[in-house]
Amino acid sequence: MSVVKLSEQPKISEIYTAAARGALPFLGSKSSSVPSTEFELRGLRVDSANLAGYCRATGLRFGDILPITYPFTLVFPTVMKLMVSKGFPFAAIGSVHAENVIEAFRPISVSEPLDVRVHAENLREHRKGLLVDLVSEVSVGRELVWRQTSSFLSLQKTSLSGELREAPPADEVPPPPTRTLRVDQKTISRYASISGDRNPIHVSTLGAKAFGFPKTIAHGMWSAAAALQIIEGRIPEKVTYSVRFGKPIVLPATVNLYAESVGTGWDLSLSNPKKGYPHLTATLR
Numbered sequence: 193m194s195v196v197k198l199s200e201q202p203k204i205s206e207i208y209t210a211a212a213r214g215a216l217p218f219l220g221s222k223s224s225s226v227p228s229t230e231f232e233l234r235g236l237r238v239d240s241a242n243l244a245g246y247c248r249a250t251g252l253r254f255g256d257i258l259p260i261t262y263p264f265t266l267v268f269p270t271v272m273k274l275m276v277s278k279g280f281p282f283a284a285i286g287s288v289h290a291e292n293v294i295e296a297f298r299p300i301s302v303s304e305p306l307d308v309r310v311h312a313e314n315l316r317e318h319r320k321g322l323l324v325d326l327v328s329e330v331s332v333g334r335e336l337v338w339r340q341t342s343s344f345l346s347l348q349k350t351s352l353s354g355e356l357r358e359a360p361p362a363d364e365v366p367p368p369p370t371r372t373l374r375v376d377q378k379t380i381s382r383y384a385s386i387s388g389d390r391n392p393i394h395v396s397t398l399g400a401k402a403f404g405f406p407k408t409i410a411h412g413m414w415s416a417a418a419a420l421q422i423i424e425g426r427i428p429e430k431v432t433y434s435v436r437f438g439k440p441i442v443l444p445a446t447v448n449l450y451a452e453s454v455g456t457g458w459d460l461s462l463s464n465p466k467k468g469y470p471h472l473t474a475t476l477r
Contacts, residue, residue: 198233202269204388210276211284226312227279231270236306249383250417253424260296261417263338265387267328270310281315282346286403289412291343294433300337307331317350366468369448371422375410376444383414409440415472419460422451432477438470447471
């Protein structure tokens with residue numbers, strides 16, 4: 193694997209221009225493998241104002257230690273740069289963030305200089321299309337302090353498309369939640385600005401409709417962060433946070449948040465308050 197060293201954080205505006213080109217059928221990349229390139233960015237510093245805005249948007253606490261979901265925003269521009277690079281197997285725009293696993297090996301201080309490395313691996317078929325993993329690592333010096341595997345899905349027909357799917361569970365009246373969360377376009381637009389994830393499905397009604405959504409939807413990683421509100425202060429210093437995204441949260445919305453203590457960890461979920469179907473299911477161990 194070849195390493196490309198970046199001198200600065202990739203510019204989101206340029207990335208989305210490239211992403212739009214990649215979405216065009218006559219310009220888009222079509223590959224049967226992932227790029228053999230790893231991007232590296234050294235000496236990245238946390239912007240305290242950006243972190244404060246992130247905490248306001250997600251309901252998490254602002255302090256000297258980064259929330260375990262915050263480094264996603266630090267690696268996101270580099271992840272996107274890889275997804276729009278030549279040889280990536282599908283277009284970044286229109287892909288779905290299906291699953292996310294964060295491994296936090298120790299708390300990260302706001303003041304620490306961070307080194308980022310991002311590569312793609314494990315391209316595979318899925319009943320709904322193609323899945324690929326984007327692996328991001330954050331180090332302080334030689335110490336790996338945080339790692340994330342983000343699984344993105346490109347909706348298309350594959351050899352697995354004809355497989356029988358499990359019958360969806362019948363709608364049930366959900367039990368009383370641990371907490372309810374209210375989310376609207378103002379919150380998600382603020383999160384989009386802070387995180388750099390300005391995918392049209394989150395910030396533009398026309399953009400959302402172009403991809404089959406009735407209105408704009410919340411970011412999956414906003415919901416992954418917001419779900420942690422209820423257990424802040426009780427998250428182990430070394431932890432794995434595994435998230436599976438379900439039906440999108442169409443804005444504006446109220447969702448039920450559930451948190452159940454399991455041993456030294458937690459089971460978390462966000463669900464529709466009327467029909468009970470999941471927007472997010474997660475384990476923190």
